[in-house]
Amino acid sequence: MSITLDIQLKRYNRIYHQGEIVSGVVVVESRSETRHDGITLTMDGVASIQLSPRSAGLIESIVNSSKPFTLINQSVEVAKSGRLAAGKTEIPFELALTPRSSSKTLYETYHGAYIMVHYSLRCDLKRSLLAKDVNKSQEFIVEYRPGSVAKEEMQPVPFEIRPETLQNVRDRARIPRFLVKGHLDSAVFPLSKPLSGELTVCECERGISSIELQLVRVETCGSTEGHTREASEIQNIQIGEGDVCRGVALPIHMIFPRLFTCATTTAPNFKIEFELNIVIIFDNDHLVAETFPIKLVRC
Template sequence: MATLDVRLKKVNKVYKEGDVVAGVVIIQSKGDLAHQGVTLLMEGSVNLQLSAKSVGVFEAFYNSLKPILLLHYTLEVAKPGKFPNGKTEIPFEVPLKAKSNKSLYETYHGVFVNIQYQIKVDMKRSLLNKDLNKQLEFIVEYKETEDRAKPKPINFTITPETLTNLKEKEKVPKFKARGKIDSSLLCITKPLTGEIVLESCETGVKSIEIQLVRVETCGCAEGFAKDATEIQNIQIADGDIMRGLPIPIFMIFPRLFTCPTLTTSNFKVEFEVNVVIIFQDDHLVTENFPIKLTRY
């Protein structure tokens, strides 16, 4: 039996552009292990796909939805030969540098946009033996900049009259909620904070929730497909809450499922926050606030 593994020196696997990605390829075998060479591939790419509702409408997109290659390095780790009995460790170092005319974006796991960086190691073997391979994802984050996220507070009031996306306003009970989001420009490592106060409501309230939404846009010159999907939903109030009581808003941005707001010629990744009030008859109202995420 033989096994192939790859490990990085950095335990957290987080790198910035210009860093050296260093680690070891580990081969373990019982007895001598003949092979046809070991290669290491370091690759970063953006994978785009269309939602089901966009597929028929935008057939022209299929050509523009090929993966966008951000970096691509191939390294010969070992020439064809034999590994001895036991454990063999082969160190490697690869510079984290984008291909010419490309930029490295932060790692992001979305629904229609995925930005991933991987190391793949392959050991070729003779026809009768199965090739061995192993892959490992590492994380890319932006370098620290001088520009810090300066707070851009949002004060809001929600009443039936302020709701723009409501068709049957007469079915919504009379109510008034006010509050604030401390900033619409946010550092991704710090929480979204604020408060909401339900000043009055002629009916009972079931729940108040804060919803984080990703808005992913894929496209080309022929047009764009834009899709909003929920990342997470946090309940901040349960039941028919006391009127006039400030309720704190506090939301941490989940790692990998969010990234700094990103706009390119082929795709965009943006974020929004919804304040959702659900009444006891299960009617709900939503107020939407676009936010911008940065790394610092």
């Protein structure tokens, strides 16, 4: 006997905010009349942390704080044991998106290298001992409610990159004399809008091979007693190819990828932050990078 199970949410984009009602239908399709021992729907929200290999041997507090913790967990019986008619059956459901009392708040959905915040619905159709249960899972997305940003936070951030401003440079002899000026439109960016600004190569004594924007996530796991901090690249966009013209403004424009970014988050045992690297690669394959901390928000 073939039975298919599906979860269809009313919202096509599957985006919800804390306190809202997650609603939809459970769809059961069967070629013939089907007996079952109940259909349950479970809403789960979990934040899990995976320590990097470099954190091996760190103090016990980091290991303890890296254990997954439940943000939300609730179940509802959408159908009591009985029979389902042949064909397609739709069973409506509603579940409130409220955190457990121990969690107090729901964090945004996020798929990172070492941190993951994941929300899902799982439907279980129970059958007799001689038949296998049928299961189906469906991920949905949780976002913070849009807020406001202070005007002083939205001011342009001017920058000037030259050899003297670079940090952690191993071989300064390979760095040519150069001057790059520009600005970011802000240090705080709404996730619904692109990161923007402009950059101008004023002078450079060597040829330039490429100018790139690198979006980096900085994931911190642990507590005040000890923590591990890992940075990893999310995406890289080239804004200048070859030996770009001097004195010409190049636009900085980057759209934030969904799921791999979220609003900047600080939780008791983890932090999710973001940085922008402006990378200049010279024609001798030597590169320099300037890092700018940025804050991502919902507004």
